[in-house]
Amino acid sequence: MKKYLAILKINLLNSLAYPAELLTRALVIVLFMWIFFQLWRVTFAAAGTEAIHGLTLRDTMWYLLLAETLELGRPRLARLISQQVKDGSIAYLLNKPYHFLFYQLASGLGDSLPRMGMLFLLGGVVVWALAGPPPAIAHWPPAFLALAGAWLLHFCFNALIGLAAFLAEEVAPFEWIYQKMVFILGGMLIPLDFYPAWLQTVCRSLPFAYMMYGPARLFVRPETTVFVQTLLGQILWLAVLGGGLALAFGSGMRRLAINGG
Amino acid sequence: MPAIQVKNLTKTFQTRHKAAGLTASVRALFRPQVSAVEAVRGISFEMEAGELLGFIGPNGAGKSTTIKILTGILFPTSGEASVLGYTPWRQRRQLAYHIGTVFGQRPQLWYHLPAIDTLTLFGKIYELDDRQTKRRIAELAEAFEIQDLLETPVRKLSLGQRMRCEVAASLLHKPKLLLLDEPSIGLDVVAKQHIRDAIREMAARENVGVLLTSHDAGDLEALCKRVIILHHGQIVYQDKVSTLKRSFLTSKLVEVRYAQQVAPDFEIAGTETLKIARERYGVKLRFDTRRTPVESVLARLTEAGDVVDITISDPPLEEVIAAIYAQAERNA
Structure with missing residues (x-):
């Protein structure tokens, strides 16, 4: 366990090595939040109501902030692993006494935490100024617990796609599909509550809703049923994807072909 | 017991290829042309504990592939190998505690951080306690003359300085076997000499076996007692360096x-x-x-x-x- 903490720490140090870069990269969320605000303000005005399906404009904005923080702050692991296979640097990652996947988990977390923190902070200032104060402090713990589960699910998905690089040369198409699924079926662009009932049912039976909608929705409207549903969904999908990941890693290692002499 | 035993080791890679042009691309979608590249073709050799063995050959001879099989990163297509009593591809993580590796073209030090951070991380990864790590870093810093470089971000070091830190890092956990893949690539004459001296001294002092691949005959002369020459994935020569010098480097x-x-x-x-x-x-x-x-x-x-x-x-x-x-x- 200690070694994984050390790996987390060095990644943390590495992402903090250039604070100015960290800040500039996170600035993109300012623009996103401003655009979202204009978009949803018009939508709410056109609908002529305070709340759509129980969410106010302020709720929607804080929902989108949490979703964007996760999407922009999660590690780009699929691309990273495929890059490591392509340039041969994976040789160093596989010949050390740790589990490769736990290494990636610890290093992804160390890389992601400062980025997510910065995104949330900058985006939070903008949303607060435009749409109003954040949800009550009592909403935060369940939302952040679900956020951790969602982060882990993203990790599993990404690692599975990344491991495909052991076999396929290019994994970008898989990553593209996964990302669009999260955008649409995960409720990243539009809260799932705004979808028709049948589509909501479809989304709940897929993992993507637990990777975006769950934590974001809990942040603005923490209901016990949503909390239980999200956590159970996350546990179930983590078991499925985690198991798949372990199997894929074992068989991928047998077929690994590393480029470069 | 020999440190490394290899018997009839082969590794075949499957590569996809297609002819130029749109028609060929479309055809490749449905019927991909796959061809087998035999990177290693039935090699056998042994290496004694504490021995300094050179592995040379031109690009594509199979040196790096062999090293990657011996560290457990690649599975061989067929054949047997035992490294320090372990089967590398089945016991990769157990073996990792006892071997050190340097791939000259792929840095393992964290580029934006000082080398001391990577060394400390390795101490944790190899499960040394903090006191042991500190003592070992001091020892290696002296042997490789890197005391003044440890606190500098790696990106600011010269290639020669960086390589000394790389090799030092690979020795942190006192491995019994060091696998060096092109450690002197790109270095100038002085830096090469520097790193060879340090490797030779450390190997002798701690009885570390060194398996070294190189393009450079100078590395062999300075470091190795015995040499294996690979060509097209096969061993074409296996003898003492002195014999090689007498008969070929004349x-x-x-x-x-x-x-x-x-x-x-x-x-x-x-x-x-x-x-x-x-x-x-x-x-x-x-x-x-x-x-x-x-x-x-x-x-x-x-x-x-x-x-x-x-x-x-x-x-x-x-x-x-x-x-x-x-x-x-x-x-x-």
Whole structure:
């Protein structure tokens, strides 16, 4: 366990090595939040109501902030692993006494935490100024617990796609599909509550809703049923994807072909 | 027990390829053309504990693939191997505690952080306690003369300095076996010498076996007792470095530049003149060290005029390998 903490720490140090870069990269969320605000303000005005399906404009904005923080702050692991296979640097990652996947988990977390923190902070200032104060402090713990589960699910998905690089040369198409699924079926662009009932049912039976909608929705409207549903969904999908990941890693290692002499 | 035992090891990679053009691309979608590349073709060898063994061969000879199999990163297609009693690809993580690796072209130090951060991280990864790690870092810093470099971000080090830190990092956990893949690539003469000396000293002091791949005949001469030459995935030569030198590395190339123009009939006894560049006052010679000692050639060269610059080098390793390969084919 200690070694994984050390790996987390060095990644943390590495992402903090250039604070100015960290800040500039996170600035993109300012623009996103401003655009979202204009978009949803018009939508709410056109609908002529305070709340759509129980969410106010302020709720929607804080929902989108949490979703964007996760999407922009999660590690780009699929691309990273495929890059490591392509340039041969994976040789160093596989010949050390740790589990490769736990290494990636610890290093992804160390890389992601400062980025997510910065995104949330900058985006939070903008949303607060435009749409109003954040949800009550009592909403935060369940939302952040679900956020951790969602982060882990993203990790599993990404690692599975990344491991495909052991076999396929290019994994970008898989990553593209996964990302669009999260955008649409995960409720990243539009809260799932705004979808028709049948589509909501479809989304709940897929993992993507637990990777975006769950934590974001809990942040603005923490209901016990949503909390239980999200956590159970996350546990179930983590078991499925985690198991798949372990199997894929074992068989991928047998077929690994590393480029470069 | 030998540190490394390899028997009939082979590794075949499947590569997809397609002809140029749109039609070929579309066809490749439905019927991909796959061909097998045999990177390692049935090699067998042994290496004793504490031995310094050189692994040489041109690009694509299978050196790196073999090293990657021996560290457990790649599964072989067939054959057996045992490294320190472990089967690398089945016991990769157990083996990792006992071997150190350096891939010259792939840095393992964190680029934006000082080397000490990577060394401390490795201490944790290899499960040393903090006191042990500190003591070991001090020891290695002295051996590799990197005391003043440890706190500098790696990106600010020269290649030579970085390589010394790389090798030091690979020795942190006191491995019994060090696998060095092109450790001197891209280094200048002084840096090469520096790193070779440090490796040799550490290996002798801690009885570490060293398996080294290189393009550079100088690495072999300076470090290794025995050499294996690979060509097209097969072992074409396996013997002591001294024997190799006696039978193949017998000629030297000398390039001299004089302060004044060289006579058109310039000649030095016991050497073969390859080129005379009169307008640049230069000459290029080759001689056989078995017949003409280096000292006598040097003496005669200085007698012939005022020497401004002189370079003595071995014939390129590719030439030596070509000669050995040709011989291997003749023998077969």
